[in-house]
Amino acid sequence: MKKTLAILLAAILMLGCMSFASAEAKTYKVGVSIYQFDDNFMTLYRNEILDYFKTLETDEVKYDVTLVDGKNDMAEQTNQVNNFITQKMDVIILNLVQTSSADAVIDNIVAAGIPLVLINREPLAYDENNNAIDEGYEGILNNPQVCYVGADARQSGTYQGEMVAELENHGDINGDGVISYIMIEGDPENPDAQYRTQFSVKALTDAGYKVECLDDQVGNWAQAKGQELVANALSKFDRKIEVVFCNNDAMALGASAAITAAGRKVGEDIYLLGVDALEQAVQMVKDGEMTGTVLNDHIGQSHTAVDVAVKLLNGEEIQNYYWVNYVKVNKAYVDAQ
Ligand code: BGC
Numbered sequence: 510m511k512k513t514l515a516i517l518l519a520a521i522l523m524l525g526c527m528s529f530a531s532a533e534a535k536t537y538k539v540g541v542s543i544y545q546f547d548d549n550f551m552t553l554y555r556n557e558i559l560d561y562f563k564t565l566e567t568d569e570v571k572y573d574v575t576l577v578d579g580k581n582d583m584a585e586q587t588n589q590v591n592n593f594i595t596q597k598m599d600v601i602i603l604n605l606v607q608t609s610s611a612d613a614v615i616d617n618i619v620a621a622g623i624p625l626v627l628i629n630r631e632p633l634a635y636d637e638n639n640n641a642i643d644e645g646y647e648g649i650l651n652n653p654q655v656c657y658v659g660a661d662a663r664q665s666g667t668y669q670g671e672m673v674a675e676l677e678n679h680g681d682i683n684g685d686g687v688i689s690y691i692m693i694e695g696d697p698e699n700p701d702a703q704y705r706t707q708f709s710v711k712a713l714t715d716a717g718y719k720v721e722c723l724d725d726q727v728g729n730w731a732q733a734k735g736q737e738l739v740a741n742a743l744s745k746f747d748r749k750i751e752v753v754f755c756n757n758d759a760m761a762l763g764a765s766a767a768i769t770a771a772g773r774k775v776g777e778d779i780y781l782l783g784v785d786a787l788e789q790a791v792q793m794v795k796d797g798e799m800t801g802t803v804l805n806d807h808i809g810q811s812h813t814a815v816d817v818a819v820k821l822l823n824g825e826e827i828q829n830y831y832w833v834n835y836v837k838v839n840k841a842y843v844d845a846q
């Protein structure tokens with residue numbers, strides 16, 4: 510009797526262990542490197558990556574996400590990628606510090622057999638005249654397990670220019686027939702900065718307006734730098750400046766402080782444009798303190814990046830490019846929300 514009981518108990522225990530083992534979750538290791546944590550927009554983006562991965566977890570599937578700061582240093586990021594490879598990550602999500610290093614990084618990751626999702630900083634190829642070639646990047650197109658998720662920066666630049674063209678005076682405050690502007694650029698290595706700089710102005714000239722660039726400076730996406738550059742430009746060009754184009758909102762927030770300090774008033778004697786639609790910037794558009802911004806949809810982009818990473822983990826086929834739309838955010842848009 511005792512023996513039968515012991516056998517029965519052992520069998521129950523074994524069964525219990527087996528069912529426990531089968532219920533154990535599969536944990537995927539995900540490596541994420543962001544070009545720089547100290548970036549307003551990429552902070553929203555990276556937090557959403559973490560939050561969204563959490564929402565996709567089930568009893569069967571878990572995501573162990575390692576998130577690291579590239580500190581705007583390509584050597585540092587290369588080390589991080591090498592560590593991800595040594596740690597045998599199942600998938601890597603990468604916001605490159607330098608898009609010019611894309612080939613080396615992609616080759617390294619592909620050689621290790623790890624799928625790769627590039628985000629936010631689009632690697633571009635250029636022709637001999639330094640114009641971007643639009644057909645896609647070979648290093649991405651040639652690799653079925655590599656893709657880029659982003660928004661087409663040309664669209665954001667175009668929207669900035671259109672918001673000026675749509676103003677009653679088309680940005681020509683002094684009525685001399687020329688829109689005189691200054692441009693505050695993000696990191697010039699970044700295609701978002703290149704395209705926004707180019708296409709904001711192109712939207713105006715395409716619509717038949719004359720423009721004059723009074724100043725074009727690099728603010729590296731940073732608020733404090735934006736403030737300093739716009740303060741300098743205002744003291745140099747004063748009332749001549751009619752439009753301030755900033756490649757992103759962080760720099761536009763800095764520009765706004767400089768504009769106020771110079772005793773100027775957005776919407777009356779100057780116009781101010783940004784990109785990203787940071788909460789503070791949207792509020793400023795609502796209050797008339799900024800002429801417009803462009804929604805850089807960090808939710809849409811982070812969710813797409815994570816969804817495609819999950820597809821890669823599941824061995825599903827993916828596209829090489831995924832695009833998320835920008836949205837024009839001017840007063841009319843904000844008031845209609
Ligand atoms: C955003 C910037 C950000 C940059 C980082 C851009 O798309 O508009 O705010 O600094 O990405 O690469």
